[in-house]
Amino acid sequence: MEEKVKNNYVLGVLGALIGAFVGSIPWILMYVYGNMMYSLLAILIVLCSYYGYKITKAKIDRKLPVILSITSFVAITVTMFLIIPVCLMMKEGLTVSLESIQALYQYDEFFGAIIGDYVIALLFCVLVISGIIVNLNKQLKEGVDAKDIKLMSQDLGNQVVSNEDIEKVKGIFDRNNALDKHSAVSKDTIMQDLEKEFGEEKAKKVFDYLKAQQVIKKKSGNYYFSEKAQKSSLYRYGLSGIKIFIIVMVIAVIIAGAIILANLNSSNNDHLPIDNNQTQRSDVYELGVGNLKFQSPENMIILTKEEAEYYFGEDIANLYNCLMVSDDFETMLMGLIQEKVDELANYDAKGYLESVIDNDSVEIKEQSIEGNTFYYAEESYKSTNGSEYNTMACVGEVDNKFICILLDYPKGNSINLADFISK
Numbered sequence: 001m002e003e004k005v006k007n008n009y010v011l012g013v014l015g016a017l018i019g020a021f022v023g024s025i026p027w028i029l030m031y032v033y034g035n036m037m038y039s040l041l042a043i044l045i046v047l048c049s050y051y052g053y054k055i056t057k058a059k060i061d062r063k064l065p066v067i068l069s070i071t072s073f074v075a076i077t078v079t080m081f082l083i084i085p086v087c088l089m090m091k092e093g094l095t096v097s098l099e100s101i102q103a104l105y106q107y108d109e110f111f112g113a114i115i116g117d118y119v120i121a122l123l124f125c126v127l128v129i130s131g132i133i134v135n136l137n138k139q140l141k142e143g144v145d146a147k148d149i150k151l152m153s154q155d156l157g158n159q160v161v162s163n164e165d166i167e168k169v170k171g172i173f174d175r176n177n178a179l180d181k182h183s184a185v186s187k188d189t190i191m192q193d194l195e196k197e198f199g200e201e202k203a204k205k206v207f208d209y210l211k212a213q214q215v216i217k218k219k220s221g222n223y224y225f226s227e228k229a230q231k232s233s234l235y236r237y238g239l240s241g242i243k244i245f246i247i248v249m250v251i252a253v254i255i256a257g258a259i260i261l262a263n264l265n266s267s268n269n270d271h272l273p274i275d276n277n278q279t280q281r282s283d284v285y286e287l288g289v290g291n292l293k294f295q296s297p298e299n300m301i302i303l304t305k306e307e308a309e310y311y312f313g314e315d316i317a318n319l320y321n322c323l324m325v326s327d328d329f330e331t332m333l334m335g336l337i338q339e340k341v342d343e344l345a346n347y348d349a350k351g352y353l354e355s356v357i358d359n360d361s362v363e364i365k366e367q368s369i370e371g372n373t374f375y376y377a378e379e380s381y382k383s384t385n386g387s388e389y390n391t392m393a394c395v396g397e398v399d400n401k402f403i404c405i406l407l408d409y410p411k412g413n414s415i416n417l418a419d420f421i422s423k
Contacts, residue, residue: 012058016067019052020045020075032087046072046125072125080118161209168197169206173225184222285322287337290398294335295422300326331409333420338402349397350375357393370423372398380411
């Protein structure tokens, strides 16, 4: 029996590895023939790895997230450092050999770009795998059969707690006016009502289950029912959290930029590949709302489209309207203009910022700039080399549009939003 399980694992690993490489095909085609680095496509590698494993009917248990992590890492690494360079050489009609691949990596610009894209792809996959680990572990704890396990289970109910039970729990929280973090109530208050509805034993099971699913959330020692978590598995498992997305993107940009700069410095090149004296550069970026504009302080420059793509890739360059960096790349501003449409129409500037940071311990401050109110919040973090930085997220509303700003700078430096926005 033990040997059978072992063989199933081996077969499952092979299936997961094959699936991961199949999932890398769209990523390779877009990178090589579309001249685009869509890191989000790397998510397909994780998903296909899972289904490759599942097709083999191998045992699904707590080892599966580890297997998916390893096979996805192998597929991403081999794809980025071997398959993509080979495809690029074949596309250009060059002879493919071990020597020619080694020669290709001697070019600092190519090596820096590959490393930067590799780091971003890994970060996206780590984010996805983290969500899968949380989801699989929860389903395994609940005793879900292997054939019924889903990567992202949208249905909250199980054999013990039905969807009807969950609606009853929601009604109890609603009657206690506890459907958001600002009106959380004590556990004793909720448990009294739950025990009346379900009985003492089931009331505890229902409460613990929904708390584990992060539908019942804790706030300052009290509890509230999150309707967002009830409706969205992505929200429950954190994959769609804007805060996580921002953190991932900022870390990826910093790491990729640092690696590229290190390679450029080793070749005694200037920070910018484009000669500033020959580049038609502007110190301001017109926002197109309220006659406002981003202005670069004396020690910073606004990157041209070409420069932004060179350092951070097309994804980042296309995502933000304005990218501004200091000469040493230690301070960075990323600016984005968003229309107040669809889901954003329900927010004001402060509410949108609160939904982005989703951290009750962070203080929201406000500042009046050119007659408009901007809300901002600061958080600190440590880089991989131990250096300390601050991240400031800022949102203002002008002409029914959001002006979103993300500032990253060394801790201890003084930053004033008014230095970057003017009329």
